[in-house]
Each structure stands twice: as structure tokens, then as C-alpha cells.
């Protein structure tokens with residue numbers, strides 16, 4: 001089946017709704033999509049210079065992933081004393097040394113339908129959900145989450161407990177995208193389609209969503225998501241968690257402030273030094 005045929009098949013079975021359950025052709029198309037996702041041949045979103053954000057969402061891929069949940073039946077799986085129950089269409093992926101991916105023992109899991117490139121390091125416990133793309137040389141540190149369909153670039157460091165949200169529905173919604181060479185600090189949260197451009201640094205604890213204004217102290221701008229565009233963190237921006245005083249009403253009277261992430265600088269030599277990673281660990 002060519003990719004165009006696969007796309008048509010997936011869309012057809014997705015549109016068929018409950019009627020697709022139990023249809024061998026639907027399962028065949030889904031399994032082919034899942035294999036293509038794992039080989040990195042298709043992705044939920046991909047770079048596209050013609051798009052205003054530089055990224056295009058492949059809604060049919062997300063439809064296919066949703067189809068897989070519809071077609072799946074609960075099944076048991078076991079590992080030693082541990083037991084699990086999940087849809088049989090989304091088992092945990094199994095890796096061998098020839099995949100070139102390091103999965104350190106200890107409670108990590110990569111779900112079927114996720115692409116994990118050679119040279120990725122997975123520190124336990126971490127989770128990569130289906131449809132996610134994790135590119136070469138990226139480190140997924142302990143307690144990090146890569147949500148469904150999230151796109152993570154090359155040489156990204158997802159620090160301990162960094163949470164990268166996923167999004168399956170609506171199918172045309174952009175997933176969270178972290179471009180190449182980004183450092184996502186410990187305990188950060190990046191959600192709701194936020195796009196983090198190349199080389200940006202999110203200091204520990206920064207949280208970004210569609211509704212979070214981002215204050216660029218360097219350029220004197222406030223960056224926000226629009227109706228059709230996500231919150232975009234500019235290339236090489238260094239974002240730290242901040243606060244802003246509430247200027248009216250009870251908030252002012254009570255002396256409260258709201259969380260306000262701020263761009264304090266753009267990456268310089270000092271940032272490079274602060275974010276240098278232990279190459280020997282890779």
C-alpha cells in the first residue's frame with residue numbers, strides 16, 4: 001500500500017465509525033500506519049515551510065491513531081510480578097540493541113506507534129505515548145512524559161519530570177512541538193499545542209499553555225496564542241518562571257500575583273555553559 005492509499009484507507013475506516021470495529025481491513029490499515037509511525041515514515045505533524053508556523057498537522061494520522069483505540073480490545077500482559085491491562089492495539093514497544101536506543105531499566109515504557117530515533121536515551125521512569133516523535137540524540141530524563149503525538153526534535157533535553165502534553169482530539173489540533181536543541185528544564189510543563197522553537201531554553205519550573213501570556217522582556221512584547229496559532233516560544237529564547245502583580249480588585253488588595261513566564265534573554269555563551277550536558281552519559 002502506498003502512503004496515499006494508506007491515508008485514504010485510514011480516513012475511510014475512521015469515517016465509518018463503529019462499523020469499522022471488527023473489520024479486518026480497518027485493522028490491517030491501522031497496523032500498517034502503526035508500523036510506519038514507528039519507522040518514522042509518517043508523523044502526526046511535520047515541518048512545512050508553507051505553513052505560517054512552519055509546521056503542518058497530518059489530521060489523517062491522528063485519525064488513524066484514534067482508530068487504533070476503537071479497534072483495540074483490552075488484553076492482559078505480564079512482566080514478572082507485574083501485570084498490565086491495555087488495548088491490544090497499543091502494546092509496549094520492545095527494543096533491542098540494534099535499535100540504538102538506550103532504555104535504562106526501571107519502569108519506563110514506550111507505547112506502540114511512537115517513533116524513537118537512534119541515540120535517544122530513556123532514563124527511568126519515563127513514558128513516551130503513541131504517535132510521539134522523538135528525534136536523534138534526545139534525552140528523556142526520569143519522570144518525563146512525552147504525550148501522544150508530541151514532536152520532539154534532535155538533541156533536546158527533557159529534564160527530570162518535564163511534562164510534554166499530548167493531543168489527539170480535535171484531529172486538526174497541533175500537538176506540542178519542541179524543535180531541535182531545546183532544553184526543557186526540570187518540572188516544566190508544555191501543553192496545548194505550544195511550539196518551542198530551536199535552541200530555546202525553558203528554565204526549571206516554566207509552564208506554558210495556550211492561555212499563558214509569555215512576556216518578552218528583551219523585545220518588549222507579550223506573546224500569546226491566537227485563534228489559529230499556538231503560543232510560540234521564539235528561537236533561542238530563555239524563559240524563566242516569573243510573577244506579575246495583580247493591578248486591580250481583590251487581587252490587588254490582597255497583594256496577589258499571577259504566574260507569568262518571561263523571556264529574560266536570548267541564548268548566549270553563558271546559557272550554553274549552563275546547559276552543557278554530560279556527553280559521557282550519552
Ligand SMILES: CC(C)(COP(=O)(O)OP(=O)(O)OC[C@H]1O[C@@H](n2cnc3c(N)ncnc32)[C@H](O)[C@@H]1OP(=O)(O)O)[C@@H](O)C(=O)NCCC(=O)NCCS
Nearest residue numbers: 141159160185186201202203204240241264270271274275
Ligand atoms: C535558564 C538557565 C539555563 C540559566 O540560563 P543562563 O543563560 O545561564 O541565565 P542567567 O544566569 O544569565 O540568568 C538570566 C536572568 O534570569 C534569571 N534566572 C535564571 N534562571 C532563573 C530561574 N530558573 N528562575 C528565575 N529566574 C532565573 C537570572 O537571575 C538572571 O536575571 P538577572 O540578570 O536579573 O539576575 C537555568 O536557570 C536553568 O533553569 N537550567 C535548567 C536547570 C534544570 O532544569 N536542569 C535539569 C537537568 S536534569
